[in-house]
Amino acid sequence: MSALFEPYTLRSVTVPNRVWMPPMCQYSAAPEGLSRGVATDWHFQHYGARAAGGTGLIVLEATGISPEGRISPQDLGLWNETQAGALRRVTGFLKSQGTVAGIQLAHAGRKASTGQPWNGDRPVGPEEYGWTPVGPSAVPYPGLKAPHELTVEEIHASLDRWRASARLALAAGFQVIEIHGAHGYLIGNFLSPHSNRRTDAYGGGFEHRIRYAVEVVDAVREVWPDDLPLFFRVSATDWLDEGGWNADDTVALARVLTEHGVDLMDVSTGGNAAGVTIPVGPGYQVPFAARIRRETEMPVAAVGEIDDPAQAEKILAAGEADAVLIGRQLLREPTWARRAARELGGDVRIPPQYGWRP
DSSP states (O other), X not given: OOGXXXXXXXXXXXXXXXXXXXXXXXXXXXXXGGGBTOOOHHHHHHHHHHHHTTOSEEEEEEEESSXXXXXXXXXXXXXXXXXXXXXXXXXXXHXXXXXXXXXXXXXXXXXXXXXXXXXXXXXXOGGGTOOOOEESSSOOOTTSOOOEEOOHHHHHHHHHHHHXXXXXXXXXXXXXXXXXXXXXXHHHHHHOTTTOXXXXXXXXXXXXXXXXXXXXXXXXXXXXXXXXXXXXXXXXXXXXXXXXXXXXXHHHHHHHHHHTTOOEEEEEOOOSSTTOOOOOSTTTTHHHHHHHHHHSXXXXXXXXXXXXXXXXXXXXXXXXXXXXXXXXXXXXXXXXXXXHHHHHTOOOOXXXXXXXXX
């Protein structure tokens, strides 16, 4: 059997194949009122099409644990029952197609309160439903608003938001939670000395800078059922020569998070430092995932310019990752999994509405 189409089990959840869809923001929720942060028909058709196309696991886009935790005013949120109810429609359809439903819970930190990328990807003010971002330190991301530096009391209070959002994710029918610790958002802000200039228990040395990440994992694990998987997305490097988060740090973090109930690390890179040189190309982030898998007990999923079925198969067959996350190619081609199955001789579910025709 093709490695790409072997089932994969974490805790009580079996994903039918290793073709997974990573979180990709749609910036398509209402920005205000009772519909603020609520999934729309756009989300239903977007995720539904990829499920009908054979994708084994779909992790919904970065979803704010609180209003100020969103990247943009148009982001999904999960802090109330109305939002959970709208997401139940999505998870129900995904499950009907044999797809495992996951969600990425997130706090955007110092990169919050920005506009939709196609409208300028710029900071927005109150007149456009914006707000003041927060971070571990009052160090702005270039071109964005200076964040409010969180107090220790505010850090502790935020853990209740993570717990509440995880409970709502369960009520909404999700089987996997991914905690967003990558791309320069709040948890990543704490991890990296590039953005974390604190001198208290949440800043300074490695053990202090990872404290918030570990506390968030513990808070979510506290309310997330033992039989359901918990993922953690990480930027394995800031792509800085010095003064940033790096691959050695990521390996060390993976060892810690394994002990705190994280079942898989979704390995990306970058996003916390502007103006860096990133050697983007086919599979350019795979070596970071492979190193974590080789040097720790943490399962990993690889992402980044993985577009070709043979390329994905090679990554898995070589033991560089346990699954592959197909991002932009799934935007272009919702039935990518079906094409990959044809090319590799794998087996993937085809909806009977399509499959009965010769």
